Amino acid sequence: MSDPTRPPQVPVRLTANGQPYAVDADPWRSLADVLRRDLNLTGTTVGCETGSCGTCTVLVDGAPVRSCLMLAAEADGAEIETVESLAQDGKLNPLQESFKEHGALQCGFCTPGFLMLGTELLRRNPCADRQEIRACVSANLCRCTGYAHIVDALEAVATPAGEQA
Structure with a gap:
């Protein structure tokens, strides 16, 4: 019923x-x-x-x-x-690899949200600078990394201005 x-x-x-x-x-x-x-x-x-x-x-x-x-x-x-x-055919994408390489994962709880924020930022602006990256990641909370590793990981994937294909 x-x-x-x-x-x-x-x-x-x-x-x-x-x-x-x-x-x-x-x-x-x-x-x-x-x-x-x-x-x-x-x-x-x-x-x-x-x-x-x-x-x-x-x-x-x-x-x-x-x-x-x-x-x-x-x-x-x-x-x-x-x-x-993000991962394709069992292979991490460049942003995921960069998170791994730069220690931006820590406990991993917040990682999916940061990866999706970063994905959108880099699609919108592949040449995002550190200031824009910091502004973007400030929208989410991380209690482990203090954001430095996350910013470093995103910055490593961003294409410097003038190097776009």
Whole structure:
């Protein structure tokens, strides 16, 4: 017997990491919850669930979004990129490699959010300088690295102005 006080589920059709998905979700469920529980994309971590920490950052139609604050229903029709989209054929991408090389991983809890922020920044500005990188990463919280290693990792991948192909 269905509960007449419970709102009906809403259909959510989205593409995550190039794969189309269709789920029925309660109207109050977050995108983070649907990514993790329904789509098994558990690389998206959930920390504060208030949008303060940024660990749940994913790209929605190319823009960084706190997936804990976005309702899954709002993502209907969207293209979502999670940290799982970065490695290809089991090989880390240059940003992931740089995080590894520069010790920007530490405990790893915040890493997915920083990788997605950095991915968007470098797509928007492949020649981002240290100041722009610092401004970008200040949107997320890290309790281990003090941000220096994260900034170093991003700076190592950024193409210096004049060296663009």
